[in-house]
Amino acid sequence: MTKDLNMQTLPFIPVILAGGSGERFWPLSRKARPKQFLTLDGGQHSLLQATAKRLEGLATEMDCVFVVTSNDYRSLVLEQLPDLPLENLLVEPQARDTAPAVLYAALTVAQHHPDAVMGIFTSDHRIGNERAFHQVIRDAARLAAETASIVTLGITPTYPATGYGYIERAEQVMAFEENVGYRVARFTEKPDAQTAEAFLGTGRFSWNSGIFVCTVQTLLEEYRTHQPELYATLSEAMKVRGKVREVFPTLKKISIDYAILEKSSRVMVIPAEFDWDDLGDWNALERLLRSESQNVSVGRHVGLDTEGAILYTTGGDDLIVTIGLEDVVVVRTSEVTLVVRKDRTQDIKKVVQQIKAHPELHRFA
Numbered sequence: 001m002t003k004d005l006n007m008q009t010l011p012f013i014p015v016i017l018a019g020g021s022g023e024r025f026w027p028l029s030r031k032a033r034p035k036q037f038l039t040l041d042g043g044q045h046s047l048l049q050a051t052a053k054r055l056e057g058l059a060t061e062m063d064c065v066f067v068v069t070s071n072d073y074r075s076l077v078l079e080q081l082p083d084l085p086l087e088n089l090l091v092e093p094q095a096r097d098t099a100p101a102v103l104y105a106a107l108t109v110a111q112h113h114p115d116a117v118m119g120i121f122t123s124d125h126r127i128g129n130e131r132a133f134h135q136v137i138r139d140a141a142r143l144a145a146e147t148a149s150i151v152t153l154g155i156t157p158t159y160p161a162t163g164y165g166y167i168e169r170a171e172q173v174m175a176f177e178e179n180v181g182y183r184v185a186r187f188t189e190k191p192d193a194q195t196a197e198a199f200l201g202t203g204r205f206s207w208n209s210g211i212f213v214c215t216v217q218t219l220l221e222e223y224r225t226h227q228p229e230l231y232a233t234l235s236e237a238m239k240v241r242g243k244v245r246e247v248f249p250t251l252k253k254i255s256i257d258y259a260i261l262e263k264s265s266r267v268m269v270i271p272a273e274f275d276w277d278d279l280g281d282w283n284a285l286e287r288l289l290r291s292e293s294q295n296v297s298v299g300r301h302v303g304l305d306t307e308g309a310i311l312y313t314t315g316g317d318d319l320i321v322t323i324g325l326e327d328v329v330v331v332r333t334s335e336v337t338l339v340v341r342k343d344r345t346q347d348i349k350k351v352v353q354q355i356k357a358h359p360e361l362h363r364f365a
Contacts, residue, residue, distance in 0.1 A: 011064060011116035012141055013216075014055040015105040018048055018077060018123035019070040019095055023349045024281040027336035028312065031365050036123040037076050040279065041288055041298070047279070048123045049080050054130060055121065058137055064116075066090060066109065067123075068101045094249040099259035103223055103230060104248075107238055110216045117141045119213045120256075126288055128275030132178075136272045139176040140213040143268060147173065150214040150222065150261065151181065154206025154269045155276045160196035163280060165189050165208035165257070167269050168199075184267040187257065206271045208257070210278070218266065226263040227252075281345040282329045285310050299332075310342070336364055 022035025029035040036048045045053065052065065059065050068090045069077050077089055090104055102120055109118060119137060127133050140151040154167045169182035187208065191199065199205040223231040230252055237247040252259075261267055277287050286296050295303060299313030299320065306322040313320055313332040320330055329345060331338040340348065355361045 010141075010145065011060045011113045012058055012119065013064050013066065013109050013113055013116045014059050014119045014121055015066045015068060015102070015109070016048070016051055016055070016121050016123050017068050017098060017101055019068060019073065019092055019101065020122075020124065022124065023352045024345065025279075026348050026352050027331060027333050027338050027364070028314065031072070033076065034073070035279070037073070037080060040285065046080055047125075048077070051121060051123050051125070052081055052084075054127060054133065055119075057130075057134055058119070063088065064113070066105055068092065068105050070095050092248060093245045096248065096251045096253045098256040099227065099254045100230065100234065100248065100251045102219070102256050103227075103234055104244075106216055106219045106223070107235055110220060114216060116216050117145055117213060118216055118219065120211065122210050122278075124279055125209075125211075126275075126277045126279055126284075129273075132272070132274040135178055136270055136274065137213060139179045139181070140270055142176070143174050143181040143270065144214045144218065147266075147268070148215065148218050149266045149268045150212055150218060150264060152184065152261065152267060152269045153209045153211040153213075154271045155209050156271050156273055157200055157205065157207055160193060160200050161207065162190060162193055162196050164278070166191060166196075166199055166205045167208050168202075168205050169269050169271070173268055179270050179272070181268050181270050184269050187262045206269060207276075209272070209276060212261070219260075222260050222264050222266065227254075227259050230254075230259070281348065282310055282312075282331065282340075283342055283345055285312065308342070 018036050020034060020036060021031065022029035025035045028038060037046050039046050055065060063085045066088045067077055067084060070092050074091050090108060092101060106118065109116060136153060140153065144151045152167060166188045168185040170185040172180055172182050174181040233247060233251060237243040277284055289296050294307045295309040295311060297311040299318060301311040301320045303322045306325045308327040309322060309325055310329045311320045314334065318332060320332055327342045329340050329342055352365055355365045
C-alpha cells in the first residue's frame with residue numbers, strides 16, 4: 001500500500017479551461033455565449049457551473065479554483081461563478097489553444113501554491129457518478145505526487161468511437177482500492193472505425209478524457225523540456241506588468257496533447273469507470289437525455305412518422321412539428337432554425353465559417 005496523500009494538507013488546485021467556442025452546438029451556442037455557458041438538458045446549471053460544482057469537493061478551498069477563459073467571456077464567467085475570486089480568473093488576450101492556456105495557469109498557481117497538485121478540467125463535459133469521479137481524481141493526485149508524473153484519466157470505451165483520441169496503457173505502476181495506474185504506451189488521435197474496433201479488442205485502450213493531474217513543478221519541468229521557447233517567453237512576460245497581453249498573441253498555437261503529453265516520458269493513465277461524455281455535438285443529446293421514446297426532445301414536439309430525431313427549442317411556448325423524418329436534428333432558436341442529418345452534424349462548423357464570411361450574417365454566428 002502507498003502512503004495516503006492528504007488532500008487537505010497538500011493543496012489541490014483545479015483549473016477549468018473555459019475558452020472554447022462550441023461551434024458544433026450552433027445555433028444554440030454562439031460566439032457571444034458558447035456551449036460551456038449553456039444548459040443543454042433544460043436543467044438549472046450551465047456546463048461551466050456544473051463543472052465548478054463538481055470540483056467543490058476536491059478543491060482545498062473555493063479560492064483555490066482557477067478558470068482560464070478568453071477576454072470575450074470574462075463577464076460570463078463572473079456572472080455564472082460569482083464566488084470565484086477575481087484574481088483566479090485568468091484571461092487569455094487571444095486564444096492560442098490549450099498548451100499556452102495550461103502554462104499560463106501553471107505559472108500563476110506556482111506563484112501562490114508552488115507545492116500544489118493541479119487538476120486540468122474542461123468546462124463542457126458531462127460526468128455521472130460523482131463519487132467515483134472524486135475517487136479517481138484523489139488517486140490520480142496520489143500517483144502524480146509520488147511518482148512526479150502527469151496522470152491522465154482514461155475513459156473505458158463502450159463502443160469503437162472514431163471521434164475520440166485513445167490512450168494505450170503499458171505496465172502497471174500503482175494499485176489503489178478502486179483504481180489502477182499504468183504507464184502510458186502511446187496516444188492515438190481519432191482512429192478510423194477498423195482501428196477503433198481493434199483497439200477495443202485488445203482491452204488496453206482508453207478514451208482520452210482531456211482531464212489530467214500533476215504537481216505544478218512536474219508540469220513546469222515538462223514545459224521547460226519539451227516547449228522551452230513557449231515556457232521562456234510566457235514566464236518572462238509574467239514578470240512585467242501588462243506584458244502578458246502583449247506577448248500572448250505571439251505564442252505558438254498548439255494543444256497540450258501535442259506540446260507535452262505525447263512527448264513526455266512521464267505520463268501515466270488511470271482507466272476510469274465513471275459515466276463521461278464530452279458533449280461534442282448535437283448527437284450527444286441522445287446520450288445526455290437517454291430517452292426511451294423514438295425521439296429526444298427539449299421543448300414541445302409533435303411528430304408523425306418521425307424516428308431517431310433530436311429536437312430542441314429555446315422557446316418555452318414554441319412547438320416543433322415533424323412529418324416523415326428519420327435521424328435528423330432540428331434546433332429552433334429565436335433567430336435561427338437548423339435542420340441537419342445526424343450523420344452530418346460535424347459539418348455545422350463549416351456552415352458557421354460560411355456565415356462568418358458574410359458581414360451581414362455576423363449576428364447569426
